[in-house]
Amino acid sequence: MRHSVLICALSAIVLSISASTFAQEGGTSTDTAAAAKRAGKGLNPDTGVNFLGLYRKSVQGNDSAAPNPNGFSFQEAELQFSADVDPYLRAVGLFSIGEVESSAPNGPHDHEFGLEPEEVYLESISLPSVTLKLGKFKAAFGRHNILHTHAFPFLDAPLINDSLLGEEGLNDLGASASFLVPAPWFVELTAQGMAANSETLYASTNPNHLAGVAQLKNLWDLSDDTTLELNLFGTTGKNRFDGDSNAYGTDLTLKWRPSVGGKYRSISWTTEYLNGYVGGDFGEETPAFGPRLGGIASWVQFQFAQRWWLQARAEILGLPQAEDLDSTKRQSVLLGFFPSEFSGFRLQYNRLTQPELPTDHAVALQWNISIGAHPAHLY
């Protein structure tokens, strides 16, 4: 109840501030070029469909009850819609179709699919230096959390993201304000208030429980060809044990794409560290991890031809190491071929070392296809 009141209040602020901004600019002449484009496109939302399929082979996947069994699988399909609502707001709807836990008696052998709103939000487009957002969205919690499955640098999310934030990541209903700080380099400060429902870290069913998220994003142009990005972020809120959960992290990305010949080669190196804590009285229940879990993932993406990428990733889950338990480690190598901006085929090898389990070797081929509106790429 409390957070629905908060959302309504923020919604009113978005509308009133943006309305006043528009009023100041009222009576502006409509740009003929934009009008021509609109005429070409119509007023329908930009619509896109993205789907991901997999063929997987691993030692652990020989067991058909394994979480990632061998063979063909439908990884996910995403339906995307976006459009300006009016002069003040833009709306985005992103729905994911994927396999859900089966309710049939045969359990995981029966394939059942569900449609879920992955992100459905509105955001301000007429406010200077700030973007207000309202709805269900991926929290500004590091570099990987904001990515949709089709934009993951590898076929799977880093182990620490999956373990700490769950398969869906930190993604819930809430409100967000993101400020562009006037500074000589790019500084963005984001503050978000969200329902504390996200699995694993909070998983609260109490509607009064809210989680706060904050992120400071910095990006420096080291040269025309090279950038360095540093993000610091954290979240805190009440969990399902009526205790406090919190998590924090940092990520660093170095990107190089030359101004001459950048169509054919580039390198990006990202390292992300996350650490989370679940507190409270667990009673008979067991938290998904805990009470503390940390992990690091570092990956390099090397584009060696117009349509080819070679990538490598190393991860440690359990940093610092959990008591009496070795850390889980994973190394991955990926070869990607992208016939066009709209299709990609990626072959990935994973070597997974888990405590008290034999080392697993897995190979998977993914096809990643987009149809519909041309996407605007994030940096």
Place this chain on the structure above:
Amino acid sequence: MKTLNINILPYSMFAIAIASVAMSNDAVAKLNVLATTTDLGAITREVGGDFLSVDVVAKGTQDPHFVEAKPSFMLKANKADLLIAVGLDLEIGWLPSILRGARNPKINPGSPGYLEIGPTAEPLDAAKGNLTRAEGDVHPLGNPHVTLDPIRVGNIAVTLARRLGELDSTNASTYLERARAFKKRLEEKTRAWQARIDKSGVKKIVTYHKTLTYFFSRFKIQNVAILEPKPGIPPTSGHIIQVIGIIKEQKVPLVLVENFFDPAVTRKILQEVPGVRSHTVPVSIEGEPEIKTFDDLYENLTATIEGSHK
């Protein structure tokens, strides 16, 4: 109390100094213009001279279809009074991200601070009927490389001057005068370039991508084949063999590779067709260090076609 008085004095002086600096800045404030390409940046400088502060996103050496939406561009867009873009979907993969990150309602599409010049420049190759991406990376609204025609560039300068005049009425007549002078200069030079190209006898050229469509249309040259089998798709050996066939059959004297593409593919053509010339050419301002103005850009293309290029 005495201490307080001593402390107030420097603060007051500082505040007055800041206020006076702010007022003097207002008095000479220049319009900030962000152009998506170096060509648009050059037109803006021709029209605006010292009255404007101009920044550019894509470098002249980059393929303008594929530019990364670096947050540093968002910072520049946040301070812009006018954003000038080509449109026709040239910047569709990166400009929306820059605009969203900029959080500057002054340059939102539809605002006076947003100008797409492509649709105003009589675009060629606009799609008729339904399109499919099986045809490659197509532009349904027309070929976006409009700034490779000097006559269109002159007209674009006048369109831009009018918009600048709306945003800065004090200098409106100056913008228009400068744009008209620029347009006249290009018209005169176009006649000279046309005479030289006619004299060269080059009527057919092969290019890597359909970048030079407007230049060829203006100077009556046929773009008889493209090295890309389809827009955005790199050349395949099978397609190159077909292009070699066209070059031989139609006696094409020249292959031009826009300098953000890899010219290695032309080696086979040069081996197979004796006498054919191949050149890598800049197709944007600052595509090479010495290409600083439109005069340099078109002069270089003309010289390359007539074979007098160093």
